[in-house]
Amino acid sequence: MGKRWPSPHEADKGIVCAFTAWTVRAKQNGGSRFFLETGRMIVDKQLGTLRGLQFWLYAASGVATPYLPLYFAERGYTASQIGAMLMAGPLIAVFFQPIWGYVSDRMQTVKKVVFVLWILTILFSIGLFVSEAYVMTFMFIILMYVFFQPSFPLLDSVTIQVVERRGATYGSVRLFGSLGFTTIAVAGGYVLEAMGGIQNLGYLFWGVWIFPILLLFRLKDEPVDGEKMTLGSIKGIFGNKAFLLFLLLVFLITIPQRMNDAMFALYMRENGASDSLVGWGFAISAIVELPAFLLLSRYLKRIHEFVLIGIVGILYAIRWLLYAWASEPWQILLLQGGAAVTFAVFWIAAVHYTVRVLPRQLGATGQSLLAMVFLGLAGMTGATIGGWLNDSYGGSSMYYFAAAVSLIAGVGFFAAEYAARIKPARIKERNWTQTPR
Numbered sequence: 001m002g003k004r005w006p007s008p009h010e011a012d013k014g015i016v017c018a019f020t021a022w023t024v025r026a027k028q029n030g031g032s033r034f035f036l037e038t039g040r041m042i043v044d045k046q047l048g049t050l051r052g053l054q055f056w057l058y059a060a061s062g063v064a065t066p067y068l069p070l071y072f073a074e075r076g077y078t079a080s081q082i083g084a085m086l087m088a089g090p091l092i093a094v095f096f097q098p099i100w101g102y103v104s105d106r107m108q109t110v111k112k113v114v115f116v117l118w119i120l121t122i123l124f125s126i127g128l129f130v131s132e133a134y135v136m137t138f139m140f141i142i143l144m145y146v147f148f149q150p151s152f153p154l155l156d157s158v159t160i161q162v163v164e165r166r167g168a169t170y171g172s173v174r175l176f177g178s179l180g181f182t183t184i185a186v187a188g189g190y191v192l193e194a195m196g197g198i199q200n201l202g203y204l205f206w207g208v209w210i211f212p213i214l215l216l217f218r219l220k221d222e223p224v225d226g227e228k229m230t231l232g233s234i235k236g237i238f239g240n241k242a243f244l245l246f247l248l249l250v251f252l253i254t255i256p257q258r259m260n261d262a263m264f265a266l267y268m269r270e271n272g273a274s275d276s277l278v279g280w281g282f283a284i285s286a287i288v289e290l291p292a293f294l295l296l297s298r299y300l301k302r303i304h305e306f307v308l309i310g311i312v313g314i315l316y317a318i319r320w321l322l323y324a325w326a327s328e329p330w331q332i333l334l335l336q337g338g339a340a341v342t343f344a345v346f347w348i349a350a351v352h353y354t355v356r357v358l359p360r361q362l363g364a365t366g367q368s369l370l371a372m373v374f375l376g377l378a379g380m381t382g383a384t385i386g387g388w389l390n391d392s393y394g395g396s397s398m399y400y401f402a403a404a405v406s407l408i409a410g411v412g413f414f415a416a417e418y419a420a421r422i423k424p425a426r427i428k429e430r431n432w433t434q435t436p437r
Contacts, residue, residue, distance in 0.1 A: 044166060049218045050159050050173050055180035056212035057155060058286075060148075062184030063205045066282040067192070069265040070275055071201045077134065079266055083387020085138055086262045087380045089145025094376030100150040101157075101368025109221045110158040117154075118216070120147040122209050129202030149375050153367035160355055160367075161222040171348055175293035178344075182286040184208065189276035198275060237366070243357050245416055246306075247373050250350060251381075253313050253409035254374045256320055256402030257343055259382030267395040273329040281332065285339035292344035305353040306417035312346045313410020317403045324399035350374075 072082045104113045124147065127140035159173050192198055237243065265278045273281070319338040326332045350370060358366040389397045 045218070046162050046220060047166060047168065047173065049215055050155075050162055051176040052215045053155060053212055053219065054159070054173055054177040055183075056208065056215065057151065057180070058177035059180035059184040060205065060208050060212070062181040062282065062286075063188055063201070063208055064148075065181075065261055066185050066265055066279050067188060067198065067201050067204075067275075069262065070269070070278065071198050072137075073266065073269070074198050075137075079263070079390045080387045081134065082266070083262060083383045083390075085141050087383035087387075088138060089142050090149065090258075090376045090379035090383070092142050093146045093149040094372050094380070096146050097150045097153070097368045097372040097376060098365060101153065101365040104154055104157070105362060105365050108223075110154050111216060111219050111221050114151050114154050115213075115216055117147045117151045118209070118213060121151075122206065125202070125205060129205070149371070150368060152375070153371035156351065156371075157367045158219070158222055160351070165222070170351060171293035171296055174348075175290045178286040178289045178293060182283045185279045185282040185286065187279075189274075189279035192275065237358065237362065237369070240357065242420070243354075246350075246353060246357075247369065249309075249409055249412045249416065250370065251373050251378050252405060252412060253309065253316065253346065254378035255382045255385070256316065256399075256406050257346075257382070258374070258379040259386035259398060259402060260320075260323075262379070262383040263386040263390055263395070263398060266390065267323075267398070268329055268332060270395050271327065271329050271332065273332075277329055277333070281329075281336050284333055284336040285343070288337045288340035289344035292340055293348065296345060296348045304417060305349040305356075306413045306420070308349045309346055310410045310413035310417065312342055312349075313406050313413060316342050316406035317410065320399045320402035320406060324396040324403070 069082050069086070072085065077085075100113060100117065104110050107113070121144055124140055124143040128137060128144055131137045131140055156170075156174075160170055162168075163170050163173060188204060191204055192200060195203065264281060268278045268281055315338070319335060319342055322335050322338075323332065326335060351367070354366045354370050385401065386398045389401060
């Protein structure tokens with residue numbers, strides 16, 4: 001069979017390359033959908049765009065999360081002041097996160113909302129990095145996070161819609177976020193050293209934003225199935241007791257994780273680590289997440305999310321205890337590998353549960369509520385408690401606290417799953433006993 005050149009319509013749908021003359025049926029490999037058919041290869045354009053957006057959005061986070069605490073420390077702020085600043089942004093963002101999700105669902109567009117959020121993030125970050133007074137820095141970090149933070153669940157919501165329609169998995173796209181975070185977390189330390197030090201962090205942050213802004217123009221909004229979203233439909237979320245309990249338990253289990261995100265850099269520096277080594281610490285946790293994001297989505301249906309997250313809670317408790325006992329930077333770096341069986345597994349399970357229990361038209365709103373609890377409420381609580389414990393009792397006290405909270409949360413998930421299973425059984429038994437013989 002000879003070569004057949006693709007039509008313009010085919011070229012517009014994907015990346016088209018001349019290939020050898022044989023026919024191979026459609027293949028899916030970890031969500032990367034491509035066709036080898038009669039001499040051509042078509043790569044899904046929307047999936048490719050989303051992978052790029054995930055990469056560069058988390059790359060921007062890879063600048064802020066590891067290096068902002070070091071930047072503030074360089075300016076002379078105490079651990080409590082740094083914890084307060086890193087708490088304030090997520091705290092205020094808590095109240096705006098569901099609003100942006102509602103706006104996106106109502107307008108049925110993620111692209112336009114995310115574009116506005118990213119432009120405002122960049123504008124307020126300029127104020128953050130040029131301000132010298134603590135009060136002004138405090139104000140601008142709040143404003144930056146108010147617009148930066150909501151874009152994560154919005155991008156997740158459109159990612160979920162795309163992968164469901166194409167038979168791919170959420171994890172196969174989300175893993176590019178971990179790749180982006182890893183790349184910048186590692187390279188950032190060396191780039192900052194070449195630029196003259198941590199005081200030039202703003203230039204690195206702004207440079208990274210060029211790429212997601214450009215990629216966003218390639219993204220297309222996905223049509224939403226089901227009834228159109230209304231304000232009244234949100235009431236169903238708050239009437240879903242199981243989902244509200246889920247959010248409460250998510251809050252508990254993520255307080256230690258968010259505390260570690262905020263205070264890890266300071267804890268490493270207290271143990272003698274350099275800025276580059278701190279970047280490697282964040283990079284290791286992101287690298288080891290990749291297999292979990294790639295594989296877990298395929299097998300998640302075999303085990304209920306509450307059971308899986310309960311196991312994660314126990315593993316978290318062990319992991320945080322080991323952090324408390326560690327005294328050398330290399331030991332802490334090794335422990336960062338525990339993210340493969342803790343955070344990565346938790347996040348995949350949490351996102352899948354939210355998608356499963358809520359209607360499709362509430363996708364962005366549901367993901368925004370999940371992110372509100374994780375990034376906002378848990379971030380606020382973790383940063384505040386972590387900063388206070390670090391100043392008052394030393395860094396190891398943070399991780400003893402984290403181990404206790406993780407254990408409580410893990411037991412809570414197991415208890416909730418047990419209650420959910422035994423309740424239908426009791427109802428069935430009651431109905432059987434009341435049946436006339």
